[in-house]
Amino acid sequence: MSATLDDIAVGLVGWRQTTNSSLTIDAANLASRSGKYFQGASGLITPEILNDVQSDKEMSGAEFNTFLKNISKDVLKDIARSVFRHEEIIESRMLYPYPDNWGSFLDNEGDFVGYEITPVMDITIQALVKQVFAEFDETTTGGVKLLLFHSSKNALIDSLELDTTANTAVSNACTWVLKHLNEYNGGHFYIGYLTSGLSPKGLNRAYELSNEAAVFNCLGIRSIKVSGWNAETLFDIEDIEYVSETFGLNFQINSTYDFTTVIRNNENSFSKALQLGVGVRVLNEIATSSRSNRLERVSKGEALLELNGNKLSNELPYTVGLVETFKKEIDCLRDQFADPSIIQLTLG
DSSP states (O other): OOOOHHHHHBTTBBOOOOSOTTOOOOHHHHOOSSSOBGGGGOTTOOHHHHHHHSSOTTOOHHHHHHHHHHHHHHHHHHHHHHHHOOOSEEEEEESSOSOOOSOOBOOOOSOEEEEEEEEBSOTTEEEEEEEEEEEESSOEEEEEEEEEEETTEEEEEEEEEEEEBTTEEEEEEEEEEEOSBSSSBSSOEEEEEEOTTOOSOBBOOOSTTTTOOOOOSSEEEEEEEETTOOSSBOOOGGGOEEOOOOTTEEEEEEEEEOOHHHHHHTHHHHHHHHHHHHHHHHHHHHHTOOOOSHHHHHHHHHHHHHHHEESSOTTSOOEEOHHHHHHHHHHHHHHHHOOGGGOOOOBO
8 A cells, every 4th residue: 555644754864873772773763765854853852862861661662662753753744834834625425415215125146336436637636435325225234245346446446345234224333545646546436236146225316306426626526337346356348337326335435635646756856854853842842841851851942042043142142943954845845745736626
């Protein structure tokens, strides 16, 4: 599967190994694909100091390494939100929002039936199938096996066993991500089931507006049938018939912004911001620590000066704080990546 922001964050900028024999930094935290290290942001940003000021004095070595990873993950997510400045959810819709009578069920004739889904051709947008509503005439536990395919791959991508209740719509949680330009470039996704040997019959919506589908801005979706297909592999797409039946399936689909691919493809450009952002997070941890020890007492004032710089006192040289430096780096990334022209809602 494609990288997540968490995968990108860990190892993009690394921690240098400490000389403190009681504190071992693991390989994942030592790795640095960019060649940058967090200690380079400030002399106060060291694992030793952070370990002495973080709130849990009983934290084990393994827990501390997880703590370091989580800081990187959280900061990169904050950077993404700051740079791209978009609400996460673009739209959230039910495919068939209108009610229906329970009376018209489809015979199982040995076909593949379901939907063709085409997300927009935009690397910053993804569709999330959040729920599948099964509308069938029998009660089963996992009785209908829902299949997910993509036109670029013969093998099944994923499956979901749907629970059904006779003459009742049953919500089945789903976590399928459909993204046009990710690990699948172009093409279509197919979601459906095989009717060969299947006992439950799917509802065919036919009452007033019940079969009127919602209009999605970020994806296209059409009912399909592939006659005589009974294998859990991709069918010949030339055999697809576009039909009007609903096949007992309804979907809750969210379209969301996702800038993971942009960051992954340009991760070195984001490494400086990650270094500075983690630096700001660590200096704040030092300045606000509730722990009381020698290192914490010595470091608090220095951390505040490193964070905010010195612009007022004539007794100390003028300095720019890490907070301001971090903000300027975010502004540079906005200029480079957040131009509205990168958002193109184009259906394939």
